[in-house]
Amino acid sequence: MSGLDGNALLYVLIGLGVLALIFFVLWLISLSSKKKAMARQEEAFRKEQKERSDRYHEESEKARLSYKKELTEQKETLQKSIDEKALHIESLKMFSKDKGEYLTDLTLIQLKEQFIQDERIRPEDMHVLANIYIPGKRVKSTDKLDHVVLTRTGIYLIDSNYWTGHIYHGVSQMQFDGEPVFEDVFKILGLDPSVEQTIVLDKNKDGHATFRSYHHDLETLKLKAERLEKVFELPYPVTPIAYYNAEGVGSEQFTNFSRDNSVKVIVGEEELQMFFEKFVFHGRFQYKVEELENIMDRIEHLNP
Structure with missing residues (x-):
């Protein structure tokens, strides 16, 4: 068990x-x-x-x-x-410049017509050319000339400026002692006091006064006149003219401090007319009618 x-x-x-x-x-x-x-x-x-x-x-x-x-x-x-x-800004600038050139062109044409009507000249004695280009070896060296006036007493290169306000032309450090405010303006605007400058005192939109500077180089204008003379082999020097014109701007709104007498400075239509009456049509003949036509043809050939 x-x-x-x-x-x-x-x-x-x-x-x-x-x-x-x-x-x-x-x-x-x-x-x-x-x-x-x-x-x-x-x-x-x-x-x-x-x-x-x-x-x-x-x-x-x-x-x-x-x-x-x-x-x-x-x-x-x-x-x-x-x-x-x-x-748009560039267009406005261009329009402003073109407007000034157009008014200058209109003034010169009216002067010529008035002189012809007064039997001071014949149509072939004076030619007004606007927006002339003198080509150089490079595109950047091409010079633009606002107006070239051909007359029997001389050839004139006009640089047209359509500005408003009071224009102080040819200001440099030479004016600082007599006009101390210019020294401050030069410092504020960053201008070279050793070079003559063009300064404008104008009223802005809000009614306050403001200074503006314009790059207006008389040396460039003189070089253009010399180049015009050289390119077309002219026998006599070309007279450069800095022309300031705008609505309401006359000699009372212009002060010229420039010490450069090689450039003629003219303000307003009346002064322009007086200049041509006094210096152009009372001067000694330098060119024959045929010579003026030949020069005009050569200029227009470069500006088709």
Whole structure:
């Protein structure tokens, strides 16, 4: 009987061992499943996190590119507006200059017609040419001449300036002692006191007085006159004239400090007419009618 009990106990123990082994195996399988589930969850989390990160970077990049594009468009719009304003300003400057040249041209033509009507000259005794170009070896060396007047008593190069306000012509450090305000104006405007400058005192839109400077180089005007004489092989020097004219501007609005007497300075239509009456038509003849026509033809040949 005890043998049977021992065998039964052994079987029980074996059964319990097997059962324990089965539970252990099941626990291992369950543990492995949990680990795999956790791994899958971690993988899914990492995948979702990566997708979120990729979406974030993608959206950030899209936002950056969109902002960059918008900023570029704004810059282009602003630059376009600036360019249009600059073009408008240049157009106004050109219109202002052309207006002055047009009025000077009109004045000279009317003077010629008046002289012909008064039988002071014949039509062939005077020629008025406007906007003349003398080409050089390079494009930048081409000179533009506002007006060239051909007469039998001489040839005149007129630089036309259409300005308003009180014009102080030929101001330099020579005037600082007598007119101390000019020294301050030169410092404020950054002008070279050793070079004669043209300064204008005018009234701005709000009614306050303001100083402006203009780059009006008499040396350049003289060089143009000399070049005109050289290019067309003229036998007599060309007379350079700095002509200031604008509505309401006469000799009382002009002060000439220039010490350069080689350039004739004329202010207003009346002075221009007086100059031609006094110096041109009472002077000694230098050119024949045929010579004037030849010079005019040669100038017009370069300015078709």
